[in-house]
Amino acid sequence: MQQDFKHTLGFLAGGYQNIARLKGVSLSPYQDLLAPRRFHSLLIGWDAADWAVAMPLLEKGALPNLATLMQGGLHASIASMDPPISPMLWTSIATSRWPIDHGIHGFTEWHEDHMRAVRGTSITAPTFWEVLESSGTPASAVAWWPSHPAQPSLQGAVRISNLAFAEESSWLEEGLLPNVLQPLFEALSIRPEELPAAALASFFPDKELDSKDDVVRSVLKILVHALNVHLAASIAMAAAPGGHISIYFDALDHFKHLAMKYHPPQLSAVTDDDFAKYHFVVEAAYRLHDLFLGTYIEFQPEANIFLISDHGFRSGEERWTALPNHAGAPALEHQFYGMFVAKGPQIPALEQLSGLTLLDIAPMVLATHNLKALPEMAGHLPAYWPTPTQEVVLSSTPQVVEQGRSPQMEEELLDALVKLGYLDAQDRAQGGARLVENGYYLARSLRAQQRPREAWQVLQSLELGPGSPSRYLLLGAALLAESKQFEALAEFVDWVDEDPLAWVKEYYLRLVKVSRGEALVLPERLLKPREDGVLPKEQVVLWGRLLVKAGRWDELDELLHKTDSQAVDILNLRLMLALEREDWLRAMEAALASTEQVFHQPKVHGALAFIFGKLGMSREVNFAKGVYQNMVGETVAPNIIVTGPPRSGTSLAMQLLRAGGIELVTDEKRIADEHNAAGYFEHESIKGWHWDVRWIEEQRGKAMKVVFPLLRKAPLPAGPKLIVVMRRGVQSILQSQRRMANAEGAPLQWEEHDRWEQEYVKHERWWGMEPQAEVVDLVYEELLDAVERGEVLGELAKALKTLSKYCVKTVDISLLKAVVNKDLRRF
Numbered sequence: 001m002q003q004d005f006k007h008t009l010g011f012l013a014g015g016y017q018n019i020a021r022l023k024g025v026s027l028s029p030y031q032d033l034l035a036p037r038r039f040h041s042l043l044i045g046w047d048a049a050d051w052a053v054a055m056p057l058l059e060k061g062a063l064p065n066l067a068t069l070m071q072g073g074l075h076a077s078i079a080s081m082d083p084p085i086s087p088m089l090w091t092s093i094a095t096s097r098w099p100i101d102h103g104i105h106g107f108t109e110w111h112e113d114h115m116r117a118v119r120g121t122s123i124t125a126p127t128f129w130e131v132l133e134s135s136g137t138p139a140s141a142v143a144w145w146p147s148h149p150a151q152p153s154l155q156g157a158v159r160i161s162n163l164a165f166a167e168e169s170s171w172l173e174e175g176l177l178p179n180v181l182q183p184l185f186e187a188l189s190i191r192p193e194e195l196p197a198a199a200l201a202s203f204f205p206d207k208e209l210d211s212k213d214d215v216v217r218s219v220l221k222i223l224v225h226a227l228n229v230h231l232a233a234s235i236a237m238a239a240a241p242g243g244h245i246s247i248y249f250d251a252l253d254h255f256k257h258l259a260m261k262y263h264p265p266q267l268s269a270v271t272d273d274d275f276a277k278y279h280f281v282v283e284a285a286y287r288l289h290d291l292f293l294g295t296y297i298e299f300q301p302e303a304n305i306f307l308i309s310d311h312g313f314r315s316g317e318e319r320w321t322a323l324p325n326h327a328g329a330p331a332l333e334h335q336f337y338g339m340f341v342a343k344g345p346q347i348p349a350l351e352q353l354s355g356l357t358l359l360d361i362a363p364m365v366l367a368t369h370n371l372k373a374l375p376e377m378a379g380h381l382p383a384y385w386p387t388p389t390q391e392v393v394l395s396s397t398p399q400v401v402e403q404g405r406s407p408q409m410e411e412e413l414l415d416a417l418v419k420l421g422y423l424d425a426q427d428r429a430q431g432g433a434r435l436v437e438n439g440y441y442l443a444r445s446l447r448a449q450q451r452p453r454e455a456w457q458v459l460q461s462l463e464l465g466p467g468s469p470s471r472y473l474l475l476g477a478a479l480l481a482e483s484k485q486f487e488a489l490a491e492f493v494d495w496v497d498e499d500p501l502a503w504v505k506e507y508y509l510r511l512v513k514v515s516r517g518e519a520l521v522l523p524e525r526l527l528k529p530r531e532d533g534v535l536p537k538e539q540v541v542l543w544g545r546l547l548v549k550a551g552r553w554d555e556l557d558e559l560l561h562k563t564d565s566q567a568v569d570i571l572n573l574r575l576m577l578a579l580e581r582e583d584w585l586r587a588m589e590a591a592l593a594s595t596e597q598v599f600h601q602p603k604v605h606g607a608l609a610f611i612f613g614k615l616g617m618s619r620e621v622n623f624a625k626g627v628y629q630n631m632v633g634e635t636v637a638p639n640i641i642v643t644g645p646p647r648s649g650t651s652l653a654m655q656l657l658r659a660g661g662i663e664l665v666t667d668e669k670r671i672a673d674e675h676n677a678a679g680y681f682e683h684e685s686i687k688g689w690h691w692d693v694r695w696i697e698e699q700r701g702k703a704m705k706v707v708f709p710l711l712r713k714a715p716l717p718a719g720p721k722l723i724v725v726m727r728r729g730v731q732s733i734l735q736s737q738r739r740m741a742n743a744e745g746a747p748l749q750w751e752e753h754d755r756w757e758q759e760y761v762k763h764e765r766w767w768g769m770e771p772q773a774e775v776v777d778l779v780y781e782e783l784l785d786a787v788e789r790g791e792v793l794g795e796l797a798k799a800l801k802t803l804s805k806y807c808v809k810t811v812d813i814s815l816l817k818a819v820v821n822k823d824l825r826r827f
Contacts, residue, residue, distance in 0.1 A: 661808025
């Protein structure tokens with residue numbers, strides 16, 4: 001029997017007019033409300049979409065509308081954020097801010113005396129919709145997570161919240177503005193029993209539908225929700241006054257959590273029967289979204305269209321067939337990279353688009369309207385993207401007064417989160433007053449921002465103890481290690497169970513010993529031949545990083561032979577080993593493989609620029625530098641680092657910078673003596689294991705002394721740097737070191753001479769991998785000669801001119817005379 005076209009997904013995806021025909025609803029009463037306008041920009045969100053699934057479908061022609069958008073447009077991967085929790089991520093997209101700044105820290109929140117599903121009213125940072133509306137551009141939004149209750153628009157835009165689609169229709173009252181559209185949406189909304197069987201059957205081709213089948217029932221529920229979001233979007237496009245519209249679909253994420261394990265190729269743990277029944281669900285879900293996209297392209301052919309996802313999803317052999325039993329476990333199925341596609345009149349035709357993050361979306365959308373992002377927004381425009389010229393002063397947004405909801409209605413929302421695995425039933429039963437999982441998520445987010453001390457403070461507030469979930473304890477140990485709180489770490493790891501995490505406990509206890517000055521001793525099992533078995537990736541990564549810090553390269557090589565993993569962290573260890581050994585081809589292979597998996601690694605791209613230079617690949621050098629600089633963005637001031645071997649004149653360089661008006665990073669604990677009459681200008685945090693990236697970030701614009709070989713092991717942040725290198729004859733350095741140690745009579749060994757020569761070579765390689773580093777060489781003997789002569793010449797004159805760019809005062813011969821003591825030893 002021929003299928004009725006009205007019963008197909010292709011018809012249902014046509015929008016509200018088709019749904020009205022299907023349901024027999026007259027649109028005549030609503031004609032005055034529906035006068036379609038042209039939109040300048042669209043932002044379409046597909047939760048969990050990724051290229052790993054999309055590309056094979058594109059290749060076989062299954063996603064024609066996505067192919068149309070890509071043709072003549074831009075497409076790339078986009079870096080997600082940790083943790084991959086949807087309300088946090090989509091709010092970061094809307095605000096271009098990290099969760100600590102925008103206020104959304106999980107799926108739930110505490111309100112008055114009860115836990116509830118997170119609300120849009122809890123967002124504490126301005127969204128790009130507010131920026132658009134303050135400029136006079138209407139900004140409509142459909143189903144964004146979270147966005148309930150619907151926020152009034154200053155420009156008459158349509159706002160439909162994420163909870164407007166709840167099965168309990170009373171959520172619609174606060175969920176759709178303007179109110180006059182509520183009767184139309186309620187009349188056209190599809191209920192599960194109204195969905196044509198043919199539409200559902202398209203997810204299970206050639207199979208009999210079983211209404212008792214849990215997968216079939218779940219597909220029905222997700223499909224109906226997605227169709228209603230699309231219905232709402234088509235109504236909004238017809239009723240809103242144009243401008244911008246954002247539309248969010250969570251359906252792909254739900255379809256994937258349900259059926260990605262059944263997607264081809266078949267996993268060994270999946271039965272033939274289940275694979276036959278459910279293998280097409282994920283592909284059908286992508287096809288459904290492609291149909292929706294085709295409708296938007298048809299409705300808005302001249303708009304600037306952005307299609308994005310917040311993260312990807314595990315595929316191939318990395319898929320889970322059974323998840324651990326704890327809150328948030330579904331997020332383990334997420335992958336770091338999502339999809340980005342853009343096309344339109346204001347979308348530039350770039351040859352290459354790379355390094356995108358979720359934080360960059362809001363600035364890009366605003367730029368298509370010639371609007372600058374707010375100064376507090378953390379995202380950046382890609383390289384060569386047209387720079388907007390118009391600044392916006394935010395208008396005050398009308399305050400939303402929430403209505404009290406019945407406990408039963410709130411309970412139904414929490415039930416849904418428990419069923420999806422995002423909320424622990426026990427926490428919910430206990431009232432969830434502490435919202436412990438939110439604290440865990442926020443701590444992970446702060447760690448991703450490289451703020452381990454603040455992350456630890458958040459995690460600590462969860463009242464951790466021996467009975468805390470292992471994922472909390474592992475995060476806590478990592479944060480204490482990263483923030484260099486080693487004595488606290490020594491006590492904390494006692495809470496970690498010996499089994500199955502004995503090796504983790506062993507690692508952190510060894511790390512504590514090293515921080516106390518003891519030699520690093522590897523466990524014997526790590527040094528056994530490979531024939532005795534490979535090691536888990538996690539162990540190789542942790543111990544490998546410690547070996548890098550200790551400069552134990554041969555042992556690192558042995559350790560890496562104990563794993564076949566091609567994970568990013570392993571590849572980066574291989575990269576560091578190859579760089580140390582000046583094996584440029586292996587270094588390039590490791591770096592390219594690493595960035596292919598996780599592109600957003602500024603330091604690896606910096607290393608690639610250096611490696612390409614060593615291999616004579618000048619075009620690739622420029623590209624890698626451009627990628628690095630685009631990722632790092634603009635910073636206010638550089639990190640200023642004075643370096644060189646001990647007794648090379650680093651204290652003299654610090655005096656010179658201070659005289660030039662630069663503040664020094666020094667705690668003055670090491671006082672002046674006969675060897676350094678003016679002082680040492682050191683800081684205890686730099687000399688030990690107790691400094692971290694965040695602390696160094698706070699020293700931007702100040703000069704810090706980091707001698708060889710500490711500099712190569714320093715956790716320096718990406719971004720601009722001024723590196724002042726003191727050079728002095730190695731023979732003189734060694735004699736000065738002996739005098740300081742009261743060992744002037746000891747013979748000089750050639751090995752010592754060679755060691756410091758090699759340190760200069762290694763450090764030149766290190767700062768060669770910093771594309772935004774400017775290096776100034778100061779030769780100790782030339783400084784003394786210039787003061788005696790009363791004149792600066794040659795290379796020294798060029799070096800001081802460069803130094804003057806960073807100083808308040810000009811660094812010239814008069815400044816040198818004020819600083820350099822003529823009686824300094826020359827040896």
